[in-house]
Each structure stands twice: as structure tokens, then as C-alpha cells.
Amino acid sequence: MMTFRTVTRAASIAAVGLSLLGTSALAQAFPDRPLEFVAGYGPGGGHDTMLRTMARLMSQEDITDVPINVVNKEGGSSAVAMGYLNAREGNPYYLMSITSSHIATPLTSNIGLDYSSFTPIARIGIDPELLVVNTSKGYETLEDLKAEDRMLNVGGTAAGSIEHIVTMQLAEKTGMELNFIPFQGDGEVVTALLSNQIDFAIANPGPVGDYLSNDTFKALAISTEERIDNLPDVPTFAEQGVDITISLFRGLTAAPDISDEDRDALIAMVTELFETEAWQKEYIEPNAVVPLVVTGQDFADYLGETEAVYRETLTDLGMIGN
Secondary structure: OHHHHHHHHHHHHHHHHHHHHOHHHHHOOOOOOOEEEEEOOOOOOHHHHHHHHHHHHHHHOOOOOOOEEEEEOOOHHHHHHHHHHHOOOOOOOEEEEEEOHHHHHHHHOOOOOOHHHOEEEEEEEEEEOEEEEEHHHOOOOHHHHHOOOOOEEEEEEOOOOHHHHHHHHHHHHHOOOEEEEEEOOHHHHHHHHHOOOOOEEEEOHHHHHHHHHOOOEEEEEEOOOOOOOOOOOOOEOHHHOOOOOOEEEEEEEEOOOOOHHHHHHHHHHHHHHHOOHHHHHHHHOOOOOEOOOEEHHHHHHHHHHHHHHHHHHHHHOOOOOO
């Protein structure tokens, strides 16, 4: 009887505790084991930097107490990472960084996957493109580059990427002879520019920011409609007579077919992070990202609209068939 009464009392206390906690206890059940963040490019690049900053700040800001592992799945202009995440169908413990390359790659390559294969979580913001040179080359303006009477080698991430699109638009609109060289990530692009293996790079502010600050690199143009506060001395392409206004988006997707509850929990976690001062100070501002957050279905709609624009642009540039 003693054992029965003890167990019954313990069970009663547990039941009261659960009733008091209500649904909040269930909501806190996810995540209850380590999360994995997947970058489709190598260490040191934009994907890697964003995800590692997220992982660190989610712990620092007490958004989650589970470990977060960041893995790099390089190759195929994000195709390898997309295949990796697709194989985790129904598993909410994986998040992949998604950018414009995840739109362009399926349009230019037959990989059997596209943005709609995954669960949209959030767009973080818009990342402008810079035309960047090594200061040792002595270029001061876009006109200096245009004056070169030879083919120029241009570095960027992946064939069909937004960097590739900007390069082709630049060639089309200026008559410059440009040879685009695709790299597996921003880190490789930076290395190539440092060693003068390429004449210039098309890159986002984040990976080249330190080199701009110490005058190793110089940005000759930015792809925004107007100059941005973080880089006030960098002129737009447009103000130099070249109509290029296109930027890369950054976002997050989860594996296919996760539950609505898990999707909403992931959205809540990242949204909480995006509202912290630490996120603004340690990621948004240093990387000159324009914070334009949309989540869930709104992000899915944005991805669909973006794919339509990319399909038209890539077709016009001859990179995909009609």
C-alpha cells in the first residue's frame, strides 16, 4: 500500500504540474537535441559566416540550449547541399542557408530539386553585390576597368550565380570582354583576388569587408539603387552609367515535409534572433545586409516571384533555353 500511495501521489503531482504548464511545455519540447545548419559553400564565405554567427548568438542570447553544428556541403553550386537536405525529409533538425544560387542552379542544371522542394523558414535580408579590385592594381573607377583593352578575368561563386549574372550584365551593358571564373565559395574568391589570379571580383560586402577596411581591396561599384550607409563612398553602377540593380537574398529553409508545428517553432526561433541587438551589431551591420525579414508562406511567395525573375533574366542572357 505504501508503494501504491507513493506512486499515486507522485503521479498526481506530475499531473498537476503538466496541467499548470499546459501547452507551453509541449511547445518547448522542440528542439530537444542538436540542430544542424547546412552551408552549401566552404568555410569563410557568406553562407558559412551567417550560419556560424546564428549558431553562436542563439546560444549567447538563450534562444535555445541545444548544441548547433554548422556543416559545409560544398559542390555543384549548392546542389550538394540541396541533395543533403532533401535526404532529411521530415526531419526538422536541419536548416540550410539559401541564397540566389539555390534559385539559379536548378534553372541552369538538371538536379531534380528546386526551392519548392524544401520548407521555407525565413528571408533574412538583401545582400548587395560589389565590384571589388585589389588596390595593388591601381584601378580607381569603373572607367579604369572599362579602359582595359583586353579580356578581364572575373571571380565569383558558381556558374549561374548572381555574381555570374552581374558579370554578364556588365559585359552586355558596357561592351567589356569578361571571362567569369566560378569558385566554390567566397573564401576562394577572396584568395584569388588577394593573389591577383583574377582582375576583379563580384562579391557581397561580408566576405571582403575586412579587406576593404584595411585598403587591401577597393570597391568600384555597388548593385543597389542608391549608395548604402555602411559603404557611403562606393558609387552605384547606375550613377556610373551602367544599369545594374540586382542583389542577393539570404534566407533559411528546412527539410521537406516537416510538420507545421516544427516549422512554426523554427520560425519563432530565428525571428527571436533577428530582433536582438546582438544580431544587428554582429551580423547585419558588419556585413552591410539590408534586413528585410519575411517568413513562412510570405517567404515561399517571394521565392516563387524571384524564380520567375531569374528564369527571365537567365533566358535573356542565354544561360538557359526557352
